[in-house]
Amino acid sequence: MRHILKNVFALSSLSLSLLSGIAYADDAADAGKLMRSGQTAEALQKVDSALLQRPKDAQLRFLKGLILTEQNKSSEAITIFTKLTDDYPELPEPYNNLAVLYASTGQYDKARASLEMAIRTNPTYGTAHENLGDVYAKLASQAYDKALQLDSGNATAKLKLTLVKNLVGNTTGGTNPKINPSPATVVATAPSKPTPVTARTEQEPPKAEVKLSKAEAKAEAKASKAAAQADRDEDDVLKAVETWAKAWSNKDITIYLSHYAKEFQTPKGESRKAWADERRNRIEGKGHINVKVESPKINVDGNTATVKFKQIYTSDQLTANSRKTLQMLKQDGKWLIKQEHAGN
Structure with missing residues (x-):
């Protein structure tokens, strides 16, 4: 597959505000120059040396993820960008670059989830919207391929598959995305874009174009429906978590306990009754309680969901x-807690 998903090669002005010294900015600039000149090993050494002095520096960590991507060390780069989303959930760029890495290895569901988080963080992030469209096109292509495997004479599926290929190019196979940073890499004051890769298009006779337009409308409607359902699921999960926190704050133990599934795994392996009694005593014994949920990150997979947030x-x-972190499952139309634990 010739990927057209776009990496981001510079952090936004928001992320730059996380820096606290000229020296660290100089280190990032020097490392960026080394990476652009093809000296990735030297660039990585420069970044690692600077991170010893400031291990939490967001821009240096982001640059390390870019260098590892350039070195085709996808799993290590994924680890870097994932940790950045944990520590700085307000930044959309790490989510976008995670999606590019996931897509390069065929993990399109994970790529979709990462791009949706990028857009949730910044709804005006055009690159993430474009990349999300490409991921949906790939998922549609896989579905049409499967339909043709089951029924090779399905003319409608063939037509739709041709449409998707015309939109994003050949969707079979896969290669890693090539990073080609602009000169403003890392030290720019706003995100810079790599040179866009134009999707392959083919000329069709007028009659075929009319048919493809109809197929395109159906494909877009199907993709929109899937996206709308995913948004509804995430909204329902978030609403359930906020209602759980509110019941805890109000010391309404009945509603609070009703948010836990029958399959809830108690933290110490004790019986459900013993755990519930202990929670009742601790909550009702407080003079006042206030529980806030901040920066939630939600990943829905069918009837299960993972929610990470700052409590x-x-x-x-x-x-x-x-x-x-809450592990949740959907039962009788309600999202309930199956497991909870503190920490990353």
């Missing part, structure tokens, strides 16, 4: 900020 807990005895 801000305040009571008359304790104030704590922590990372929280």
Whole structure:
């Protein structure tokens, strides 16, 4: 497959504000120059040396992910960008570059989820919207291929598959995306774009064009329906988590416990009743409680979902900020908690 998904090669002005010294910006600039000249090993050494002094630096970590991608070390680059989304969920660029890496290895569902998070973070992020369209086209191509395997005489599926190939090029096979950073890499004050790769198009006779237009409308409608369902699922999951936090804050133990599934895995392996009694005593014993959910990241897969967020807990005895993960499942139209744990 000739990928047309676009990597981002510079952080936004928001991410640049995370830097706290000229020296670190100079290190990033020097490493960027080395990478653009093809000296990726030297660039990586420069970045690693700077990260020893400032391991949380977002821009240096982002640059390391780019260098690892250039070196075709996709799994390591994925680890870097994933950790960036955990630490800086407000930045859309790491999500976009994660999607490019996932797509290059054929993990299109993960690519879709990453791009949807990028768009949720910044709804005006045009590159992510374009990449999401390409991912949906690939998923559509796979579905049409499967339809033809089951029924090789399906003329409608053949026509739709031809349409998708005309839109994004040959959708069989796969290669890693080639990084070609612009001169403004890393030290730019706004995201820079690589040279766009134009999708392959083919000329068709007028009659065929009319038929393809109809097929295109159907394909777009199907993709829009799938995207709308995914958005609804994410909204329902987020609403369930917020209702759970509100019940906890109100010390409404009945509603609070109703958010846990029958299959809920208690944290210490104790019985469900023992766990529920302990939670009731702890919650009802507080003078006041306030639980806030911030920066939620939601990944829905069918009837299961993973929600990661920052939990801000305040009571008359304790104030704590922590990372929280909820594993949820959908039962009878409701999203319920199957497992929960603190930390990344």
